[in-house]
Amino acid sequence: MNAPAARPVRPRRSVLAVPGSNPRFLEKAQGLDVDAVFLDLEDACAPSAKPGARHTVVKFLNEGDWGRKTRVVRVNDWSTEWTYRDVVTVVEGAGEHVDCLLLPKVRDAGQIGALDLLLSQIERAMGLPVGGIGIEAQIEDATGLVNVDAIAAASPRVETVVFGPADFMASLNMRSLVVGEQPPGYPADAYHYVLMRILMAARSNGVQAIDGPYLQIRNAEGFREVAGRSAALGFDGKWVLHPDQVAAANEVYSPAQEDYDHAELILDAYAYHTSEAGGARGAAMLGDEMIDEASRKMALVVAGKGRAAGLRRTTSFEPPRA
Known part of the structure; x- marks a missing residue:
């Protein structure tokens, strides 16, 4: 299937989870250096707090200063009695300030279609651009x-596919109580297949892949190790649950300065060598490295992530002297 082309690309290296029922956390989250926030009406809200949390979320979306952060609301999943009212209350109350809705525990495409249809009806009723609010799909079971x-x-609304490790581990009867960590007794990476499966689905449809949370919020090294695995595969970012995890996520999911500089040099060198002035060659040398069209594609990925992270070049390309 061709990748949808209409949705904006909103970087999500660090995605902060914020309880929708806690005004203090909602206030503090506005000042943190994250790419995206999701105001949570699901697991972070007790059942009795959910109706009030909807209105708290609407208030903070309308009145808060979220800067350039992507603003997401996680609604409850379709198996509950809360989902439709979450969507109606939030979108009718603050639809112009909502970038995406995050749908948890997605099990089939029909659940995305149902949310798409409901969103379209509300957008038309409220005079909002139809299709303007994106969908993030969270995968949490087999x-x-x-x-x-x-x-x-x-749906063309889908912007990200998100891994939900806690519910996923439970759904498989995985023998571990530490979310995101490897189960004891298994000598390999228990999540490799899951992450690659999500990544393949995301990339084949032109959307982002986001890794889920690491619950040991005081274990900085553990967070870096887990984040590093999904970042190495090509994931775009990871959920953060505490301010101490933010800087690590932004760093891990951004290219190193050396890699970013090298990617920009490859792009410049390839552009020069394929031009008439450079000899119109399809393959050329950059120092001791041969570069070609495949090199350019790989460099575009790294350079794109570096630019999105705000990196600045520390090197420049000089055409070889004749």
Whole structure:
């Protein structure tokens, strides 16, 4: 299926989870250096607090200063009695300040289609641009993973596919109580297949892949190790649960300065050598390295992430002297 082309690309190296029922956390979150926030009406809200949390979220979306952060609201999943009212209250009350809705525990494409339809009805009723609010799909069990390709392709609104490790581990009867850590007794990476499966579905549909939370918020090295695995595969970012995790996420999911500089040099060198002035060659040398069209594509990925992270070049390309 062709990748949808209409949705904006909003970087999400660090995605901060904020309880929708806690005004103090909602206030503090506005000043943190994260790319995105999601105001949570699901797991972070007790059942009795959910109705009031909807109105708290609307208030902070309308009155808060979120800067350039991507503003997301996690609604409850479709198996509950709360979902439709979450969507109606939030979008009718603050739709112009909502970038995406995050749908948890997605199990099939029909659940994305249902949210898409409801959003379209509310957008029309409220005079909002139809299709303007994106969808983030969270994969949290085996059925969702089996159907992840169809889920990622279910609507042009889909912007990200998110891994939810805690519920996923429980759904598999995985023998671990530490969310995000490897289960004891298994000598390899228990999450490699899951992460690659989500990544393939995301990339084949032109959307971002986001890793889920690491709950040991005081374990900085553990967070870096877990984040480093998904970043190495190509994931775009990770959820953060505490301010102490923010800087690490922004660093891990951004290129190192050396890699960013090298990527920009490859792009400049390839552009020069394929031009008439450079000899119109399809392959050329950059120092001791041969570069070609495949090199350019790889460099575009690294350079794009570096630019989005605000990195500045420390080197420049000099055409070889004749």
